[in-house]
Amino acid sequence: MITRTDLRSAATGRAPEEPFDYRTALPRADFDVEAAVPATHRILADVQERGIEAILEMSAKFDGVTLDDVRVPAEAIQRALDELDPALRAGLEESIRRLRATSTNELETDARTELGPGAVVTHRKVPMGRVGLYVPGGLAPLISSVLMNTVPAQVAGVGSIALASPPQKEFGGLPHPSILAACALLGVEEVYAVGGAQAIGMFAYGAGPCAPVDLITGPGNIWVVTAKRLVKGSVGIDSEAGPTEIAILADETADPAFVAADLISQAEHDPLAASVLVTPSETLAAEVEAELDKQVGATKHVERIRTSLSGKQSAIVLVDDLEQGLKVVDAYAAEHLEIQTVDADAWAARVRNAGAIFVGAHAPVSLGDYCAGSNHVLPTAGCACHSSGLSVRAFTKSVHVITYDRTGLAEVADHVTTMAEAEDLPGHAQAVRVRFAADAGSENQG
Known part of the structure; x- marks a missing residue:
C-alpha cells in the first residue's frame, strides 16, 4: 500500500x-499552482469587475446553489448554535479556551529603546484593521479552522473580521451548520456563503456587502491557494498552504x-x-x-x-x-x-x-x-524552512515610532549629514542642517 x-x-x-x-x-x-493561474486569474478579474453578480453566478456553476445574497443571516448563525450537539459545543469551547490562552501568551508588547537623551525609538505592535478568514468546506467541514483563524485575530485586537465558507447545497446554500455554530460561539457576525477563488477575490477587492480586507488567512484547495498568490500585494496573506x-x-x-x-x-x-x-x-x-x-x-x-x-x-x-x-x-x-x-x-x-x-x-x-x-494552520510543501504557522503575530504589524528632540538629533546630526553626502543626497543632509541654522547664525554673529 x-x-x-x-x-x-x-x-x-x-x-x-x-x-x-x-x-x-x-x-x-x-x-501545480502555476497551472491553475490562468483560470484563477479570470475568476478574480470577473469578481473585481462585476462584484457580487459574478460571485452569484460562480456559486451556481461551481457549488450548484442559487443564491440571492451571499451574506449569512444572523438568525441562521444563531440557529446553528442553538442546534449544535452539546458534546461538540463542549469540545469547541475547550479548544477555544486553550488556543486563546496560548495566543494571549504569544502577544507581543511594544518595545521602547532609549538611545540617549531625547532619543527614543518604540517598536509598536499594531493589529490589522480588517481581515478575511477562509474556512474550507469540501471533503470535510473544517469546523476547527474557524477557531484557528478567528481566535488569534481576536486576541491580536483586529477590529473587523469577516469569514467565508463555501455554500452547501444540502443546507440550502448556507455554509455547513457546524461552521456557522463555531462562528456564533466566537461572536463572528459577518459570514459569507462564498467558496473558492471567488471568496478570495471578494475579500481582496470587495463585493456587495463585503468591504475589502487587509489580510486573508486560512487553508483551501488549489484554486484558493492560487488566488491568494495572485492577490498578494493588494492584500496580505498568511501562506500558500x-x-x-x-x-x-x-x-x-x-x-x-x-x-x-x-x-x-x-x-x-x-x-x-x-x-x-x-x-x-x-x-x-x-x-x-x-x-x-x-x-x-x-x-x-x-x-x-x-x-x-x-x-x-x-x-x-x-x-x-x-x-x-x-x-x-x-x-x-x-x-x-x-x-x-x-x-x-x-x-x-x-x-x-x-x-x-x-x-x-x-x-x-x-x-x-x-x-x-496550538494552531493547525501551518506551512506545507517544504515551506516550513522559511515560514511559520498562523499565530497572533500574523494579525499584527510592526511600526517604528521615532521620537527625537533637539538634543537627541544634535548628537547624531554630523553622522547623518556625512552619510547623506556619501550617498549624494544633499537634500537629506540639509533637512538636518536647517534645524540648526539659527544656531550657526548666532555663532557667526558672535
Whole structure:
C-alpha cells in the first residue's frame, strides 16, 4: 500500500558524511499552482469587475446553489448554535479556551529603546484593521479552522473580521451548520456563503456587502491557494498552504499501531495528503506496513486513504540512524512532524524545519488539529524552512515610532549629514542642517 524509499548509505552508495540533497529524494504531492493561474486569474478579474453578480453566478456553476445574497443571516448563525450537539459545543469551547490562552501568551508588547537623551525609538505592535478568514468546506467541514483563524485575530485586537465558507447545497446554500455554530460561539457576525477563488477575490477587492480586507488567512484547495498568490500585494496573506502532510521520525521503540494510525489520520484529509515515516528500523517499517493493512480497512474513508498512502507523496523512508533521520525530516520541512523515539524531547529540540512538532507517543497530530492549544494552520510543501504557522503575530504589524528632540538629533546630526553626502543626497543632509541654522547664525554673529 505504501512504498519504501531507502536513503541508507548502502542503498545510495555514498558515505554517511557525504553531502546529499534529501529534498530531491523525498516524496511530494503534485500541486501545480502555476497551472491553475490562468483560470484563477479570470475568476478574480470577473469578481473585481462585476462584484457580487459574478460571485452569484460562480456559486451556481461551481457549488450548484442559487443564491440571492451571499451574506449569512444572523438568525441562521444563531440557529446553528442553538442546534449544535452539546458534546461538540463542549469540545469547541475547550479548544477555544486553550488556543486563546496560548495566543494571549504569544502577544507581543511594544518595545521602547532609549538611545540617549531625547532619543527614543518604540517598536509598536499594531493589529490589522480588517481581515478575511477562509474556512474550507469540501471533503470535510473544517469546523476547527474557524477557531484557528478567528481566535488569534481576536486576541491580536483586529477590529473587523469577516469569514467565508463555501455554500452547501444540502443546507440550502448556507455554509455547513457546524461552521456557522463555531462562528456564533466566537461572536463572528459577518459570514459569507462564498467558496473558492471567488471568496478570495471578494475579500481582496470587495463585493456587495463585503468591504475589502487587509489580510486573508486560512487553508483551501488549489484554486484558493492560487488566488491568494495572485492577490498578494493588494492584500496580505498568511501562506500558500497546499495538501496537508505528516512526517514521523520514529525508532524501534515506537508503537507501530500508533504510527500507522497517525499516518492514516493525515491521509484521511485528502487523496493528495502526504504521510511519511522516517525510521532506521526495518522491523518498525514492516510492522507499520502490517498495521496499515489492518487499520485502513476499518476506516470510513478507505478509498481516500488508500489513494493518499499509495500515492507518490507518501512513503516509508529508511535511514542509517536517527542522526540521518533528523537531516531527512529537516530537509522535508513537514507541516506536521511527530517524534516517536527514545529521548524524543532532545531530538525535537534539534529540529529546525517544521510547521509544528509533536513530541512523544501521546502527542498525535489530531491533538493539534483540535485541542492542543496550538494552531493547525501551518506551512506545507517544504515551506516550513522559511515560514511559520498562523499565530497572533500574523494579525499584527510592526511600526517604528521615532521620537527625537533637539538634543537627541544634535548628537547624531554630523553622522547623518556625512552619510547623506556619501550617498549624494544633499537634500537629506540639509533637512538636518536647517534645524540648526539659527544656531550657526548666532555663532557667526558672535
